[in-house]
Amino acid sequence: MSLSLHALQRLIRAASLLTMLAAVCSFHTASADVQTGIDELDGLFTRFVEGKGAQRTEALDALAALGRDDTRELLTGILEGDLMLHKETDTIVWATAQGREYAMQSLDRQNDLGSERKRKLSRLKVTNRLRGHLRSLIASLGLRSDDATERLAAIDALMETPEALPDATLQELLGSETDKKVSAALLSLQARKLALSPQPEQRLQALSTLGEDLSNDSRSLVQTLAENDSDEAVKTLAGKIARDQAAKVRLYAKAETVFFGLSLGSVLVLAAIGLAISFGVMGVINMAHGELIMLGAYCTWAMQQLMPNNLGLSLLLSIPVAFLFTGMVGILIERSVIRFLYGRPLETLLATFGISLILQQLVRTFISSQNVPVANPAFMSGVLEVNSVLSLTLNRLYILAFCLIVFALLLILLKRSRFGLEVRAVSQNRSMARAMGVPSSRIDSLTFGLGAGIAGIAGVALSQLTNVGPNLGQAYIVDSFMVVVFGGVGNLWGTLISGMTLGIANKLMEPWAGAILAKILVLVFLIMFIQKRPRGLFPQRGRAVEAH
Amino acid sequence: MSDSSTTAPSTSARPQRSRLSSIIFILTLIALIIGVSICNQLPAEHPLYVSNYMVTLLGKYLTYAILAVAVDLVWGYLGILSLGHAAFFALGGYVMGMHLMRQIGDRGVYGNPDLPDFMVFLNWTELPWYWMGSDNFAFTAMMILLVPGLLAFVFGWFAFRSRVNGVYLSIITQALTYALMLAFFRNEMGFGGNNGLTDFRELLGFDLRSDTVRLGLFIASGVALLLVFLLCDSILRSRLGKVAIAIRDAEDRTRFIGYRVESVKLALFALSAMIAGIAGALYVPQVGIINPGEFAPLNSIEVVVWVAIGGRGTLYGAVLGALGVNYAKTWFTGAFPEAWLFALGLLFVVVTLLLPRGVAGLLKFKRSSQAAS
Numbered sequence: 001m002s003l004s005l006h007a008l009q010r011l012i013r014a015a016s017l018l019t020m021l022a023a024v025c026s027f028h029t030a031s032a033d034v035q036t037g038i039d040e041l042d043g044l045f046t047r048f049v050e051g052k053g054a055q056r057t058e059a060l061d062a063l064a065a066l067g068r069d070d071t072r073e074l075l076t077g078i079l080e081g082d083l084m085l086h087k088e089t090d091t092i093v094w095a096t097a098q099g100r101e102y103a104m105q106s107l108d109r110q111n112d113l114g115s116e117r118k119r120k121l122s123r124l125k126v127t128n129r130l131r132g133h134l135r136s137l138i139a140s141l142g143l144r145s146d147d148a149t150e151r152l153a154a155i156d157a158l159m160e161t162p163e164a165l166p167d168a169t170l171q172e173l174l175g176s177e178t179d180k181k182v183s184a185a186l187l188s189l190q191a192r193k194l195a196l197s198p199q200p201e202q203r204l205q206a207l208s209t210l211g212e213d214l215s216n217d218s219r220s221l222v223q224t225l226a227e228n229d230s231d232e233a234v235k236t237l238a239g240k241i242a243r244d245q246a247a248k249v250r251l252y253a254k255a256e257t258v259f260f261g262l263s264l265g266s267v268l269v270l271a272a273i274g275l276a277i278s279f280g281v282m283g284v285i286n287m288a289h290g291e292l293i294m295l296g297a298y299c300t301w302a303m304q305q306l307m308p309n310n311l312g313l314s315l316l317l318s319i320p321v322a323f324l325f326t327g328m329v330g331i332l333i334e335r336s337v338i339r340f341l342y343g344r345p346l347e348t349l350l351a352t353f354g355i356s357l358i359l360q361q362l363v364r365t366f367i368s369s370q371n372v373p374v375a376n377p378a379f380m381s382g383v384l385e386v387n388s389v390l391s392l393t394l395n396r397l398y399i400l401a402f403c404l405i406v407f408a409l410l411l412i413l414l415k416r417s418r419f420g421l422e423v424r425a426v427s428q429n430r431s432m433a434r435a436m437g438v439p440s441s442r443i444d445s446l447t448f449g450l451g452a453g454i455a456g457i458a459g460v461a462l463s464q465l466t467n468v469g470p471n472l473g474q475a476y477i478v479d480s481f482m483v484v485v486f487g488g489v490g491n492l493w494g495t496l497i498s499g500m501t502l503g504i505a506n507k508l509m510e511p512w513a514g515a516i517l518a519k520i521l522v523l524v525f526l527i528m529f530i531q532k533r534p535r536g537l538f539p540q541r542g543r544a545v546e547a548h
Numbered sequence: 549m550s551d552s553s554t555t556a557p558s559t560s561a562r563p564q565r566s567r568l569s570s571i572i573f574i575l576t577l578i579a580l581i582i583g584v585s586i587c588n589q590l591p592a593e594h595p596l597y598v599s600n601y602m603v604t605l606l607g608k609y610l611t612y613a614i615l616a617v618a619v620d621l622v623w624g625y626l627g628i629l630s631l632g633h634a635a636f637f638a639l640g641g642y643v644m645g646m647h648l649m650r651q652i653g654d655r656g657v658y659g660n661p662d663l664p665d666f667m668v669f670l671n672w673t674e675l676p677w678y679w680m681g682s683d684n685f686a687f688t689a690m691m692i693l694l695v696p697g698l699l700a701f702v703f704g705w706f707a708f709r710s711r712v713n714g715v716y717l718s719i720i721t722q723a724l725t726y727a728l729m730l731a732f733f734r735n736e737m738g739f740g741g742n743n744g745l746t747d748f749r750e751l752l753g754f755d756l757r758s759d760t761v762r763l764g765l766f767i768a769s770g771v772a773l774l775l776v777f778l779l780c781d782s783i784l785r786s787r788l789g790k791v792a793i794a795i796r797d798a799e800d801r802t803r804f805i806g807y808r809v810e811s812v813k814l815a816l817f818a819l820s821a822m823i824a825g826i827a828g829a830l831y832v833p834q835v836g837i838i839n840p841g842e843f844a845p846l847n848s849i850e851v852v853v854w855v856a857i858g859g860r861g862t863l864y865g866a867v868l869g870a871l872g873v874n875y876a877k878t879w880f881t882g883a884f885p886e887a888w889l890f891a892l893g894l895l896f897v898v899v900t901l902l903l904p905r906g907v908a909g910l911l912k913f914k915r916s917s918q919a920a921s
Contacts (some may be wrong), residue, residue, distance in 0.1 A: 059688055285715055340901055345715045346629045347900045350856060354896020361889035478726045478845065481719045516730050523727040528722050531706040532717055 038108050040066065045181070046093045048078075049085060049124060057133055066242075072141050074107070080133045084121040086113075088318055095121055136161055143169075155185040159192060159217055167193075175405040188213050195221055200231035207234070211241040215388040219245050257507050263396035265503025266403035269496055270461055271476045272483035273407065274454035277429070279481075280490035282427060282447055284338055285349040288298060288356035290473025292452045296322040296331060296459020297468045298363065301372045311377035315460070322456035330452020334445045342444075356473070363470045366400050372425035380464055399461045406457060407496055413417070415449075423447050427490065455503045482526050488536030502526075570781050573864040574774065581770035588763055600759045607766035607834045614773050614827035616854045616870035617863055618820040621780050623852065625789065625818050627796035628713070631848045632721030633824050635728050636696035638842035640825030642732075643695055645745035645838040646679060646836045647688040649754075665747070666740045676738045680683050684753060692829040693822045697903075700821030701814065708810040714801070722845050729843035744839025751833050762771050762834070769830045773867070776823050780863055783816075795822035853892070860906025868907055908914055 044066070048059035060078075064071055077083040077094065084095040086104065093113055095102040102121055104113040135157060140434070176504030178184045187209065194206030203225065210218045226238035270292055278286045284462060286292075299322035303314040333355055341348045374396055380395040414420035424446075425433040427441045434440050462472065483502060487494030502522060509518035530536075584606060589597040614635050622628045654661040658668040662675060681687040703724060707717060735741035754761040783789050791812050794802045803809045832838045841847075851870075858869020873895070880888040903909065 003848070253801065337897055337901065346718065347904070349629070349715065350849075350852065351897050351900040354853075354893040354900075357889045357893035357896070361886070361893065364889075365886055474846075478723055482723060485716060485719060518733055520727045520730050523723050523730075525725075527703075527723055530712055530716060530720050531710045534710055534712045 028491075034170055038106070040067075041107055046496050049092070056130060060130070060133060060137060064141065070108070072138055075134055075138050075141075078124055078126060079131060079138070081123050083107075084123055086116065087120055087122060090457060092124070093121075111248075124305070132161070148182055151177075151179070155182065155189055181215050188215070192221060195225060199464065200234050203229065203231070203234045204237060207237050207241055211244065213234070213388070214245060214249060219249070249389050252387070256390055256392075257471060257511070258546060259392055259396070261504030261507035262400055262500060263503070264506055265500035266396075266400040266414030267458075267462065267465065268479055268503055270399075270403045270406065270458035271455070272480040272487075272495055272499055273410065273492070274451040274458065275480045275493055276451075276484045276487070276489075276495040278448050278451035279484055280492075280495075282444065282451075283345060284342075284448065285345050285352065285450070286334065286338075286448075287349055287353040287477065288359060289352075289451075289455055290475070290477035291356045291359040292326045292330060292455035292473070293459040293462060293476060294363065294468075294470065294473035295359065296324050296456030297374070297463040297472055298367065298372070298455060298459070299325055300460045300463040301374050301468055312377055312379055315361060315377050315380070315464075318460050319457055321454040322460045326456025326459070327449040330455075331445050331449040332424045333452070334448040338448065339441070339444070350519060354503045356477075360470050360473075367470075369470060371467040376464055394532030395464050399464065402461055406454065407492070410454065411492055412419060419446070478523075482523070486526055486536055488538035491536070491538045494536060494538035567848075569862075569864060570777075573867070574777065577770065577774055577777070577867075581767055581774075585763060585767060596756075600762060603766050604834055605758075605878065606763070607769045608831060609828040609871050610766070610769035610773050611827045611831040611834070612774050612851075612854070612874055613867040614769070614830070615824050615851055616858065616866040617773070617780055618827065619851050620821070620825035620855045620858075620860055620863060620866035621816055622820045623855060624862070625784060625792045625796060626813060627799070628813065628817065629718045629852065630721045630817075630820075631718045631845065631852065632723075632725035633715035633851055634821070634845075634847035635721075635725035635843055636700060636821040636824035637726070637828035637831070637847075638732075638838065638840075639696045639699065640692045640828030641832040641838040642739060642745065643682075643688060643691045643825070643829075644829035644832045645748075646682040646750040647685065648751060648833060649745050650683040651677075651751065652747065655749060656747070664740070664745070666743065667738070670735060672738075679738070683812050692825050696821040696825035696828075697818045701818045704814045704817040708813045722848065725843050725848055726845055729840050729845075732843060740839070742840070744837060744841075745832075746837040746839075748833060748836055754814055756833055756836070765830065765834050769834070772826060772830055776826070777863055777867070777889060780823075783819075784863075788812065788815075831853070850892070853896055853899070857895060857903070857906050859906025859910075861905070862908040864905050865908030872907070 014487075041063075044059050044063045048056050048063070051059055060075070065075065068074070074083070082094060082096070083092055084102070086093050092107055094105040094107070094109060095116075098115060101115040101117055103115045104121075105111065106113060139154040139157035139325045142150050142157070145151050145154065170186065170193070174183065174186050174190070177186060179365060191206045191209035191213070193465075194202045195210060197203060207222065210222050219242070221236050222242045229235045229238060271290075274292070275289045276284065276326065278284045278289070300315065300318040303318040303321060304311065307314045307317075332371060333352070337351050337355065338348055341351060376395060380398060382394045383391045384394055385391040414423060422433070422438045422443050423446075424441045425436070425438055430440055459472075462468075462476075465501070466472065479502075483499045484495055486502065487496070487498030505525075506518050506522050509521055513521060561739065561915050584603060587594075587596050588603050590597045590599070592599075618636075619630060619633050622630055640868075649664040651847050656665040656668075658665055660668045663672060667675070675856065681787055682691075703721075707720065712720065731737055732739055732744075733742055739745065751761070754764070756762075784792070791802065794807070795809050797811060799809060828838075828842075850873075854873045856867040857867045857873055858867065858868070859865030869871055876891070877888060880891055899906065
């Protein structure tokens, strides 16, 4: 009952709008021909100011139908109160506040009329109904705009009162529309129109379209139909569609969580994979790994300082630069310290921790102890909109892809190249490899350099996600170790899977546990896990294990 | 596994020597405590006068030294490199902090006789269950031992039984303290969140801000260090200590001979955690605050470096390292605040590369070369 009454009211309003919309649409084709005289405009405004009820609406419709270039401006002026009545001369003027006075301009903005004190001017009286009418008028004008975003805005404005748009116009617009987004918006406008129609058949037809659209508006419309519709068939179908939609929305929410998880996981994998090489392949605990990541992030910053006008290129260039730079630092660390500590993992741990402190302090002393600004190039910012419920941020998507590419390249390097063969030989049996002529000490420093270089690349990726500062690396060191240990030392696939698993687990728990508690729970889980399976998810088997 | 190669050189096989160094250490420590107490009473103009600031500072160092002994007990003699001992230290500190918070009573900012200020601020109406009994000193003293001890027991029970050792154990101890840090930062935990516990007034009815009480706390720390030293020293002389050293040097062989390696590790690890808890409980009233920053992984690693520098595998070396490094830290952060991390970082590298036995190792080397000549 309440719905049908509501629909009736809307119908009456729509009827009153029909005439003027027809006018608006017809005039526009013949637009910009005659600049209608100012007298006619004045006449219409007089009717608007002095008239009553329907007369005022008609005056506005007529004004819209005049086909002036500034119609929208005038209508907005009435709506926003920029047009005022000058009491002495009884004319309508544009009034702009200037201190205590108003500067006045004639309606066509051709003549300056001097300024006047506030009390000599009065606002045009606009009732709520007129306000709604004005908005629809402005919106329908926008429907024919050349700018797609303006058309979209106009359609959005009509969503509340879709019946204001005549069917014929809607069909015509649908036929001529070329922009995909605008067509989609028009279709959903049409569906909304049908959903409010008094005929149950039309409402049923509308439901099938509305079911496809997961936006908030359409879902709430379906919900309203499901709860209040007078027709049983419509009510049942709407109820079913509403449930379907809710299920889909839940599904997409899950998909989004998984995406966030994968995104966090890709960061973890990037951070951990360099460690997986130095720790897994060489058995070296590198506590300075986080600081190497930090140095990589600073490389991005430095490249951006060098070429501030080309952010995209500087980001791409900073990948090799960071790889080489941190790789060099890594080799330097290996040659100067770690070389002397092979076979003494606990000592290596302490010495590299000392190096991490030195690297941090170097950055603090020579660059700044504050965070440095790293800009995101245009192609990194933006959103990939899958539908109205699910949208993926591009930077996270790129980093996910980047992580997989780095992983694949590394895998190919280790499995398919001569260098990779030698690395694996040294890690499995050092003395045998030496006996076969592998220069084990050179392989050691190159392997460590490779791990460090990948840490640098991870830093480039991280610089696009978080703040770049001297403490950047510290936040990742514990996590990276967890990823490597969870996955199984010496197993790159294990690192990938464990990183992604931990990322998703973290994000799945966040909604009900909160970010920090989720992280704690993951840590506690890992501590328990290592107790159960000390060698991780995918342990190394065979003799190689004993050789470590 | 590579454990055997990571261990410290075994202590001298001559018990008389190490007994002599223990006696020298104990006498020095007693002399230090008495000396500082007397010099503190001198008039301020006197050249030997020790200021109140210095007394509190030394008291703080002594609690660090206790912590260092705890780490040395498990690392130097048992081969477990714990990167999470600061967690046990901080837990002991928090237990003490809770007691001190309750002692504030209705003198807090909000004047609530039952609830500490931060709980009133968070609109809590009653004390959480785990704060029960914290107003009783005897109960608190018990919890200072029990909380870190129990955590270490449970943690160690799982870890040692599944034979997690070496680097893996180090990393999960670090994860443990990291997880605790994150947890204590949460306001919902009921330990004051970010700000921790502070604004203490009195302990056992003594005003914590008075100079005599501060001297008293210094003496208490010194005596505690003395007792802890004696306890650890006698354990290490006992059969238990010999088995511990055997485990450090060749864990598998010890197990094959028939010793229950897990039980020995567990007992010493839990004992070490309790000692760390005592250190934390003495530390908090002297510095007047405990916050989650104490759980930071860096803190735990710093302790390890004190022990490494002083010389692991010798108890007095751990104490020397703790006192020396912390004095250097105070001096550096005053004179060249920028340079402290450089110095600390270099210390890590130099000690591991050049001084695997620490300063104590240097002394011992000198002595044995003299004995040889």
